Amino acid sequence: MRTLRMYDVAVRHRALRLLDSGLSVSEASRQTGVSASIIRKWRSRPTGAASPPSLCPRCSTLPCPPAPAESYAHLLGLYLGDGHIVHCGKEVHRLSISCDDRWPGLIEEATATMARVMPASAVSRRRRNGCTEVKSLWKHWPCLFPQHGPGRKHEREIVSAHPGPFVRGLIHSDGYRGLNRVRHELSGGVRWYEYPRYHFKNESRDILALCCAALDLLGVAWRFNNRNELSVARREAVALLDRHVGPKY
Structure with a gap:
């Protein structure tokens, strides 16, 4: 029976x-x-x-569970740095984040964050030349990300509410923490000084502005060292950003 x-x-x-x-x-x-x-x-x-x-707040179709705010902020930063969305047919879209193979920790973190934002959709990986594509299929990915949703990017509440995870996603996808070497000629000879600093580089002025605004919310001093690149170099600013970002691994 x-x-x-x-x-x-x-x-x-x-x-x-x-x-x-x-x-x-x-x-x-x-x-x-x-x-x-x-x-x-x-x-x-x-x-x-x-x-x-839960109803999707943008397209009002089922189902769209609310994403954990901090995880979404982190995924948004990764997406703006090295992500894209592709329509795959039947109203399904694929979110992809490209992660440099030199940083296996970044690949693991991107996978885990994507899974937390949309736990019902399996996250997969695909090896490409020098990088790994972390991806997930879902109808509502276009509803969650900037160019697909209403409102200007810098007005998104998630950036203001969780600037730390957002900046972590941005810098880990399109930036780095490294050592800067400075040469000084002194009376006793040449001396070299090293100090850590962060860089974030992006061709989009909107995304650069988002990064600057998030750093301001964290109280981190920054400056532009190129038209498409900003840096965080002051000792106290680097120490503060280390609490939210840290080096890639």
Whole structure:
């Protein structure tokens, strides 16, 4: 005799989110452990007696769970530095972040952050020439990122609320923390001095402005050393930024 299995509401919602992200019924079944026939029934009757998942605040379709604010701020910084969104058909979009293979820690962190923002969609990786593409499929990626949503980039509340994770994402994707060497000619001979500093480089004036605004919120002194590059070099400013960013690894 076959036993009827009852599933938690969260399992049902996760299965529906997987379908909404573009996965097939069989793949949703594999990831959740729920039979394909039950998932098909859930798809045909998505509401049932349980409360439905959260509505997307931008396109008002199901499902779009709220993203953890700090994780979203970090992912936004990574995306603005080295990310893009591609339409893959059937209203599904792929978010991709390109991570330099010299920094395996960055690849791991980008993967974990993307998974926290959208836990129902599997995060995968693809090796490319000199870098690894961290990617995830979901219908609502265009709803979460600047050029796809309403409002100017520098007016996004997430940057003001969580400037630390945001700057970490920016600098780890399109910047670095390194040592600057300065040569001084003294009466006793030439001496070299080394001190750490941060750099962030981007061709977009909007993204540079976002970085500057976030650094201001953190109380970190910065200056432009080129039209498309800013640096943080004062000892106290570097020490403060180390608490939020730190070197790549």
